[in-house]
Amino acid sequence: MATRSAWVDDHRVAISDDPAIAEFFNGWEVYRAVIDHDCMEHREVYALVAQILAERTQPFAVLDLGCGDSAGIAPVLRGLPLAQYVGVDVAEQALGFAADMLAGLDTDLRCRDLGEQLRDDSQQFDVILLSFALHHFDSTAKREVLAQARERLTPGGQVILIDVVRADGETRDEYLARFEPYVATWPIGRDMQGRVLEHVRRNDWPEEVTRMAALARSAGFGDVTQFYAGGQDTQAGWVLSR
Numbered sequence: 715m716a717t718r719s720a721w722v723d724d725h726r727v728a729i730s731d732d733p734a735i736a737e738f739f740n741g742w743e744v745y746r747a748v749i750d751h752d753c754m755e756h757r758e759v760y761a762l763v764a765q766i767l768a769e770r771t772q773p774f775a776v777l778d779l780g781c782g783d784s785a786g787i788a789p790v791l792r793g794l795p796l797a798q799y800v801g802v803d804v805a806e807q808a809l810g811f812a813a814d815m816l817a818g819l820d821t822d823l824r825c826r827d828l829g830e831q832l833r834d835d836s837q838q839f840d841v842i843l844l845s846f847a848l849h850h851f852d853s854t855a856k857r858e859v860l861a862q863a864r865e866r867l868t869p870g871g872q873v874i875l876i877d878v879v880r881a882d883g884e885t886r887d888e889y890l891a892r893f894e895p896y897v898a899t900w901p902i903g904r905d906m907q908g909r910v911l912e913h914v915r916r917n918d919w920p921e922e923v924t925r926m927a928a929l930a931r932s933a934g935f936g937d938v939t940q941f942y943a944g945g946q947d948t949q950a951g952w953v954l955s956r
């Protein structure tokens with residue numbers, strides 16, 4: 715906790731420090747089921763990410779912050795001129811699955827906090843992917859993560875930000891009240907639905923959708939373009955350019 719409060723001057727960044735996050739994602743079977751049953755629209759989201767990355771014709775390096783098992787991005791990267799993929803996550807078990815997903819690609823998987831990764835200025839990236847990971851941070855820390863990610867971009871680089879969001883004007887409690895019946899429609903069984911909701915109640919801090927874009931602008935991004943909106947107005951994606 716002490717290390718993270720050093721890079722963001724707001725103790726609430728400790729939200730992302732909760733060992734329950736790594737614990738939940740180390741029990742990867744729940745999130746695996748969420749992806750397999752496409753509960754969070756990974757197929758649609760990553761089809762759109764594929765379109766964005768298809769514009770890259772020169773070798774490019776990717777930093778994936780909170781990569782999990784890389785299940786969405788791994789098939790997208792095959793066939794593209796990938797120079798290197800660096801995946802960062804606090805859940806070691808997920809990284810083991812990521813190694814299998816990315817087999818044959820030039821990869822470097824690091825079990826470390828994404829804030830710690832961003833403090834490392836030894837490498838710049840053409841693409842930084844932040845997919846369903848930033849909601850574990852509070853607003854101040856989200857902005858700080860985005861500002862630091864911007865610093866790690868090569869000229870012409872872009873951040874692809876995908877996350878759960880609240881509707882504009884919606885409180886977190888109101889969001890949770892409508893998210894719970896939504897999760898009850900996911901085809902993953904009652905026990906897994908319960909484990910998802912327990913994690914969401916404890917560790918998810920989705921931003922209001924318009925505020926998320928505003929945070930990206932205030933983090934210094936000159937171009938913030940939304941490319942996806944989905945779930946039940948519970949998810950969105952943006953491309954952020956310097």
Ligand SMILES: C[S@@+](CC[C@H](N)C(=O)[O-])C[C@H]1O[C@@H](n2cnc3c(N)ncnc32)[C@H](O)[C@@H]1O
Nearest residue numbers: 730739780781782803804805827828845846847
């Ligand atoms: C909902 S999963 C998303 C996985 C993948 N990016 C995707 O789009 O499906 C969130 C991931 O972020 C990781 N994570 C959460 N907080 C983190 C932190 N502070 N540093 C690194 N990884 C983190 C979790 O362990 C988990 O694997």
